[in-house]
Amino acid sequence: MARPRSEDKRNAILEAATKVFAEQGTSAPTARIARMAGVAEGTLFTYFESKDVLLNELYLTLKSGLREQMLEGYPHRASARERARHAWNGYVDWGVAHPEGRKVMAQLTVSERITEDSKTVGSAPFGGVQEMLREAMAKGVLREMAPAFVGALLSAMAEATISFIEREPKRAEPYRAAGFEAFWNAISKS
Amino acid sequence: MARPRSEDKRNAILEAATKVFAEQGTSAPTARIARMAGVAEGTLFTYFESKDVLLNELYLTLKSGLREQMLEGYPHRASARERARHAWNGYVDWGVAHPEGRKVMAQLTVSERITEDSKTVGSAPFGGVQEMLREAMAKGVLREMAPAFVGALLSAMAEATISFIEREPKRAEPYRAAGFEAFWNAISKS
């Protein structure tokens, strides 16, 4: 009967946190996040029990946003190469479109405040990507390795690519394309 | 302020900082570092003007240690592939041998407290690596890209490889070897 909790407010806090953390690191005060989100200091804690909880939920939210973009329009029936390209482009495009989210995700990934649980959930295989990786690597030099390793290479190489695009936005397309070729060669050639 | 007396103390602080930051993140108190280094709280500040200075010098020290290992015994006259393998192995071996240093370097790399200057110095081309990269990429899919991009791929892929070795130390050699093949295919194949 009382005022219901607002999903909007929760999202506003998450977005504000992304901005603030991107600017000042995860040691930025919760008060600043609250102000930027347009809520009172105390309100932040009705949506997130503690700063650590906020950090973990933000991490999962960012990971989830990235996945969504990788899966959006995923061509399940195309060749492994085309599916790989789709996933690659999704990753790179997400990173380019969300520089703050990417920065924060990078910080959270190496933070001691993200629990093992969050990391596990955040890195779990998803959609058809796992399967695509398996197909792609089947005859390549990595054929003996775990798909997760190939997935890690995808992330690592995409990150490197994004950071170069950020420095030279005008060459975004060449970087994205060349990065993909490098990735594809890395995992599929023998 | 003149050069501080004891180079030993300076190193002790740097080592202590590595351990403490690896355990608790870079927000760990300087007092704890001082204690672990066996010096008084105030003494830390005669060796490093401020915590930020310590952070930056630690970053450069770590980067420098990594380079040393990549260059140690570098086969300047061998084939590009062999030189690449040497650099790759140097990176991976350093990471495996210095898990704390690697963890801290990862944190510092994404920290707002590391200055642009430090990042530039820390990522500058060195030894014969730049040249090796140029040769290796000459005919590959990355031929149009900057060598720095290829260097970034080396780091990124080596990091991914190290983190998998950390999870499965017994398969260190397969990971290191397969990782290198993937890297080599990524940059040299067309």
Add this chain to the structure above:
Amino acid sequence: MARPRSEDKRNAILEAATKVFAEQGTSAPTARIARMAGVAEGTLFTYFESKDVLLNELYLTLKSGLREQMLEGYPHRASARERARHAWNGYVDWGVAHPEGRKVMAQLTVSERITEDSKTVGSAPFGGVQEMLREAMAKGVLREMAPAFVGALLSAMAEATISFIEREPKRAEPYRAAGFEAFWNAISKS
């Protein structure tokens, strides 16, 4: 604001407050009291304007409960000694039966948040006790003192007795009896 609807709810809050304050002290949050009483946080404030009001009303309620038990079946026509014993037993029995109430009353008695008014009302003479004290002390060493002083001794000695009974419940009766003899000697002997 008119009289709140439910006397039951008011009592539930008072009881919950007793439990919670006994466990955590009077600095326990009102939210916890509300939860234990089975009402919403805000509802508590329709029954008690503020936490201070709650504290004061609880104090008076507890005092009142104690009095009731001291007066229940009070033998107005018996000897002073018997009347004194009745009052004494009433006090001790109440304390033993209501350990939480006793604990909270002790805290409130020394709290700055209980007003002078409440203290006055809570310590006012009542029933035939005042008169009994007067008779009992008439020939004793305290004959020159105020009855209130004797009343204070009764409370003090009964409290001490109760706390020993709490530690050794099996010797409740000896403690209660010996305590009364000590009290009676204290006030009646010359």
Add this chain to the structure above:
Amino acid sequence: MARPRSEDKRNAILEAATKVFAEQGTSAPTARIARMAGVAEGTLFTYFESKDVLLNELYLTLKSGLREQMLEGYPHRASARERARHAWNGYVDWGVAHPEGRKVMAQLTVSERITEDSKTVGSAPFGGVQEMLREAMAKGVLREMAPAFVGALLSAMAEATISFIEREPKRAEPYRAAGFEAFWNAISKS
């Protein structure tokens, strides 16, 4: 070689705490205590790890001061009655001389923040008091009870006496004397 910790400062904090807690209860802010003690907010925590530690140490300090006064000039060879009178007077005089300390001690005695350990140490028998109580009660109505119970009666009755002296300081002596007679009768008469 650095500035040594100052016993004076520690005492200043303890005294300030006594004043502030007497005025506002133990929920008074540590910042106010620090200010009143003339030290920085943080300094309080170099002398007392936490507010709870301060509370416990203050409790023990107050108890210890009370004991000192009870034992000062204690007539070990006098009659039990004279020794009892000395202890009684010591208690009452301490209470009258330290109204703030007494008030705070009363609050701490019923506080959940005082550990069992502190309570045990603070109530341990001391000097020749225990022995005196034993002698005095040997033939009285309490002969079967523990000396600790008699000690508790002494405290309880002395407290009641002090509080009446506080209301009527001019009748301090009569109250003190009559209170003692009452106490003596309570424990020694059969």
Add this chain to the structure above:
DNA sequence: TATGAATGAGTATTCATTCAT
């Protein structure tokens, strides 16, 4: 130079109370 006590700005979190539903 080395030490560690002193400083006080900074911060996560709590909580009585208000008020939209």
Add this chain to the structure above:
DNA sequence: GATGAATGAATACTCATTCAT
């Protein structure tokens, strides 16, 4: 009236840095 989300002042404690010894 009942609910519980919203508020923001209040507060214990931390910590980089300074400075007396």
